[in-house]
Amino acid sequence: MIVAKQKPIEEIIEGVRDYEKILIAGCNECVTVCEAGGKKEVGILASALRMYFMNQGKNMKIDEVTLERQCDHEYLEELRKIIDRYDVVISLACGAGVQFMAEKYFRTRVLPGVDTCFMGVTEERGVWSERCQGCGKCILGETAGICPISRCAKRILNGPCGGSTKGKCEIDKELDCAWQLIIDRLNELGRLDDYEKIIPIKDWSTERAGGPRRVVREDLRL
Amino acid sequence: MNTNTPSKLEKILAAGHLAVTSECGPPRGSDGEFVTKKAKMIKDHVDAINVTDNQTSVTRLCSLAACIHLKLMGVEPVLQMVTRDRNRIALQSDILGAASFDIYNILCLSGDHQIFGDNPHGQNVFDLDSINLVQTVRFMRDEAKFLGGEDIQRPPKMFVGAAANPFADPFEIRVRRLAKKIAAGAEFIQTQCVYNVEKFESWMKMARDRGLHEKTYILAGVTPLKSAGMARYMKNRVPGMDVPDGIVKRMSGVPKEKQPEEGIKICVETIQRLREVEGVRGFHIMAIEWEEKVPEIVERSGLYPRPEVV
Ligand code: SF4
Ligand code: SF4
Numbered sequence: 096m097i098v099a100k101q102k103p104i105e106e107i108i109e110g111v112r113d114y115e116k117i118l119i120a121g122c123n124e125c126v127t128v129c130e131a132g133g134k135k136e137v138g139i140l141a142s143a144l145r146m147y148f149m150n151q152g153k154n155m156k157i158d159e160v161t162l163e164r165q166c167d168h169e170y171l172e173e174l175r176k177i178i179d180r181y182d183v184v185i186s187l188a189c190g191a192g193v194q195f196m197a198e199k200y201f202r203t204r205v206l207p208g209v210d211t212c213f214m215g216v217t218e219e220r221g222v223w224s225e226r227c228q229g230c231g232k233c234i235l236g237e238t239a240g241i242c243p244i245s246r247c248a249k250r251i252l253n254g255p256c257g258g259s260t261k262g263k264c265e266i267d268k269e270l271d272c273a274w275q276l277i278i279d280r281l282n283e284l285g286r287l288d289d290y291e292k293i294i295p296i297k298d299w300s301t302e303r304a305g306g307p308r309r310v311v312r313e314d315l316r317l
Numbered sequence: 318m319n320t321n322t323p324s325k326l327e328k329i330l331a332a333g334h335l336a337v338t339s340e341c342g343p344p345r346g347s348d349g350e351f352v353t354k355k356a357k358m359i360k361d362h363v364d365a366i367n368v369t370d371n372q373t374s375v376t377r378l379c380s381l382a383a384c385i386h387l388k389l390m391g392v393e394p395v396l397q398m399v400t401r402d403r404n405r406i407a408l409q410s411d412i413l414g415a416a417s418f419d420i421y422n423i424l425c426l427s428g429d430h431q432i433f434g435d436n437p438h439g440q441n442v443f444d445l446d447s448i449n450l451v452q453t454v455r456f457m458r459d460e461a462k463f464l465g466g467e468d469i470q471r472p473p474k475m476f477v478g479a480a481a482n483p484f485a486d487p488f489e490i491r492v493r494r495l496a497k498k499i500a501a502g503a504e505f506i507q508t509q510c511v512y513n514v515e516k517f518e519s520w521m522k523m524a525r526d527r528g529l530h531e532k533t534y535i536l537a538g539v540t541p542l543k544s545a546g547m548a549r550y551m552k553n554r555v556p557g558m559d560v561p562d563g564i565v566k567r568m569s570g571v572p573k574e575k576q577p578e579e580g581i582k583i584c585v586e587t588i589q590r591l592r593e594v595e596g597v598r599g600f601h602i603m604a605i606e607w608e609e610k611v612p613e614i615v616e617r618s619g620l621y622p623r624p625e626v627v
Contacts, residue, residue: 248432249401249428249443249446251427251446251447252446253448253449256447257480258485259556265430265556278487287489287493293452293497295449296405296452296464
């Protein structure tokens with residue numbers, strides 16, 4: 096999933112202070128799972144803002160909505176009838192959702208309510224961690240199913256670097272060294288000889304370096 | 318004598334001499350004399366001098382310019398190059414720049430993470446890793462081509478090295494990693510500083526068992542300890558460093574003013590013991606901010622005078 100975390104309330108307040116009619120829009124997908132921008136968080140943020148502005152003696156209209164997804168036209172369309180009632184929308188979706196909303200409702204100010212962080216997993220309740228940077232050409236098959244691009248601090252394809260210590264990364268004693276994980280798993284799979292295969296210089300053109308990316312499936316197009 | 322480049326370091330190694338290299342960290346400013354002064358202190362006692370590339374991610378005068386200063390004073394430089402700060406365009410371009418000054422040695426590294434340096438909020442590049450960089454230089458030299466496939470006019474003639482850390486984790490791949498660097502094209506290896514001689518010897522034995530000592534020249538790294546405090550710091554704080562308790566005890570067992578001498582003694586003893594180890598082809602003496610001691614270490618280790626090669 097895409098993992099996000101809530102923005103500090105002060106930042107959100109600063110962004111909406113000059114408006115009167117606010118819509119807070121959550122998303123029922125990733126940000127719900129990582130508890131940053133689902134229905135529950137929409138409700139909490141709405142209450143916090145109401146309370147804040149009430150204490151300030153300011154009358155604000157603050158409404159709540161949570162869409163199935165904000166990265167699909169279909170669900171975003173649900174707002175078409177009501178969007179003009181608001182001065183500003185705080186979207187608690189990931190950066191993709193916020194942008195799609197802004198693209199669709201061109202004349203309405205849309206503000207991000209979360210900081211979108213990475214693609215990752217729920218390690219345990221309340222802990223999420225990164226697993227993929229969407230490099231566009233997956234090499235997990237060569238690295239024992241552990242991604243050195245997203246999980247090695249230097250995205251080293253032929254690791255580990257000299258800083259790997261007791262299984263941890265040189266930048267943080269709490270962070271697993273991706274290459275230690277790769278080696279442990281190769282060992283477990285009885286494939287340690289694979290370690291000696293050099294991973295060639297990577298073609299980064301399918302990654303961010305190649306510019307904004309698109310996937311087009313002609314067979315699916317209408 | 319079989320050599321691939323005009324490198325003096327390569328010639329000395331190929332002739333069967335024990336090579337001696339040292340290193341010099343460029344200044345945090347633009348004073349080129351800082352480099353030449355350090356080099357003058359040690360140049361008659363070493364075969365080549367490595368110049369570090371923004372070590373520990375702290376911004377300094379660039380390694381290439383410092384190497385040019387050395388070259389112009391007649392000293393053989395080893396250009397250290399990390400992949401942290403430059404993409405493949407910049408790396409290839411700097412390699413050509415170095416080659417245009419007939420810099421004949423390069424040490425390929427990935428580099429410390431920028432979080433340790435003076436710009437922790439900066440971006441890192443890591444377009445290539447150290448093994449990919451070894452491949453790149455070898456490709457540019459041996460195929461006379463850019464990575465993009467076009468021909469290089471006057472290709473770089475560089476003796477290509479890589480680092481190895483016999484002490485880093487995980488231990489089970491230490492020798493495999495060396496093999497990988499050799500397979501990528503590393504012709505010489507400079508190791509992490511050796512304090513744990515037994516562990517180094519067992520690493521060398523494993524390397525010999527695979528015949529790796531015959532496929533590359535291994536230079537053992539040594540760093541003289543200045544004080545017991547430094548020994549403890551290296552032991553506890555520097556990732557991938559193995560300083561046995563015995564060494565720390567020995568350093569702290571002598572009065573403070575005698576500790577520098579004890580550190581030199583340990584360093585000389587280490588060299589004397591390691592020169593007997595089959596497959597050790599030389600020494601890389603990293604006297605951190607203590608360059609003036611390099612001549613003494615070299616002399617007391619019986620590595621002086623340095624051989625002449627043509
Ligand atoms: S190799 Fe690329 S696509 Fe595969 S997990 Fe890593 S970043 Fe994602
Ligand atoms: S310690 Fe491991 S994870 Fe960290 S940068 Fe080095 S190889 Fe990558």
